[in-house]
Amino acid sequence: MQDLSVVPEASQTPVWINGKIVDWKNAYIHIFSHVISYGSGVFEGVRVYETPKGTAIFHLTDHLDRLDLSAKSFGMKLPYSRHEFVEAHKEVVRASGHAHGYLRPQIQFGVSSRITLAATDATDVTIIFQPLGQYRATKELKVVTSEVERISPKSGDVEAKIAGYYTNPHYNHLFANKKGADEAIMLDINGNVAEASSSNVFYVKDGELYTPKTGYILKGITRKTLLELAEKELGMKTHEVVMSPEDLRSGDEIFLSGTAAEIDPVVEIDGTQISNGKIGDVTQKLTDLYGKVTSGTLPGYEQWLTYVN
Ligand SMILES: Cc1ncc(COP(=O)(O)O)c(C=O)c1O
Structure with missing residues (x-):
């Protein structure tokens, strides 16, 4: 045992x-x-x-x-x-x-x-x-583009969260570790950016927010939350797009989102520094807003909370 x-x-x-x-x-x-x-x-x-x-x-x-x-x-x-x-x-x-x-x-x-x-x-x-505090040991991530392809919509329902699928992110993790990175970004069957092992991917460019469109990714609940907060609270234009690895690398800021990890700023991708190796302004603002809605201190988002008592 x-x-x-x-x-x-x-x-x-x-x-x-x-x-x-x-x-x-x-x-x-x-x-x-x-x-x-x-x-x-x-x-x-x-x-x-x-x-x-x-x-x-x-x-x-x-x-x-x-x-x-x-x-x-x-x-x-x-x-x-x-x-x-x-x-x-x-x-x-x-x-x-x-x-x-x-x-x-x-x-x-x-x-x-x-x-x-x-x-x-x-x-x-x-x-x-x-009981869980911060999910990852490191908050500011170094990522690499993965050679492990995201399970495709032709292999099953990619929007379903199925235990067996997670062998795929596991291989992705091994890939990242071998490259000395914290996380790896998986590409879809067409070579476009899909997501990270248990998080969705975003980049910020010229003050606008971009994330891969649905169809090849898990429809993240944090992803949806952040798109809404960016639009409503920061007045940002948001785009759900077909995203090439070059598009992602061109971002002024990059971050990952997921329930467990919440928001993780990416400070390096494929060996190139992003936003001077620090959390970017928009990522910081979204992190602050996310902290407020999850802790019930931003008016207007009460409906997202189910009280246990
Ligand atoms: C493959 C994958 N993508 C994205 C996410 C992020 O989804 P959510 O924000 O709903 O946690 C998760 C986490 O569940 C995941 O496992």
Whole structure:
């Protein structure tokens, strides 16, 4: 058995599994589960923040909508109503005793009568919670353009968040590490910029904001949030485009966005410094705005928060 003391903080938090809160030590699914061999799970990563009105889950509705889409696309069904599942998320956070962290709801194919790739009707539904501060060790990133291609729309539904797909970002990480970079930017089947391993990509040029259009990327919830904040709060023009690697490298600023990592400024791409090796002005402004909406201190965005109490 693996040494479980490697996750000291998470091991303090109970887990929701098939409708019940259980102690972390007893949070098991069976080794014969289909998901273990085939990565046949759909999941979300959701952040929890402390706000003046109490602990809140950020964009829970959007995450659960995306989970539903992933499940539908993969031929799975969540055996709980939306109301029950929202309540389950609140329950896990309350039971954790933490006001800040990361939730991971997952629906996964379970045990079938024999070992087969054919899907089973049995699903296990789990929600784990982990106290989480800053996601990456480094905030200001050096990135490289990856030789690992993003899974294409011809290989599956790229807008579904499926556990097995994440072998692709894993190879991307290995590529980045070999090149001495923090992250790598994956290209799509046409050689255009898609996204990073678990984040979407943006660049700022002449005061306008650019991000790859949908079709070859995960439709990031942080991506959508930042496009809205840039337009409404900063009055910026935003563009969802077919983006070549050269377009990206020409940016005055580059940053990555994702629920876990939030906003990470890129200070070097393919060995070339970006925005003098520092976080750029627009990236800083968006980071500040994102901090305000997630902490419930920017009026007008209350609807993005689901309070756990
Ligand atoms: C492949 C990929 N792209 C982008 C993102 C960013 O999406 P979001 O902002 O919804 O977390 C994620 C994270 O879930 C991801 O896994």
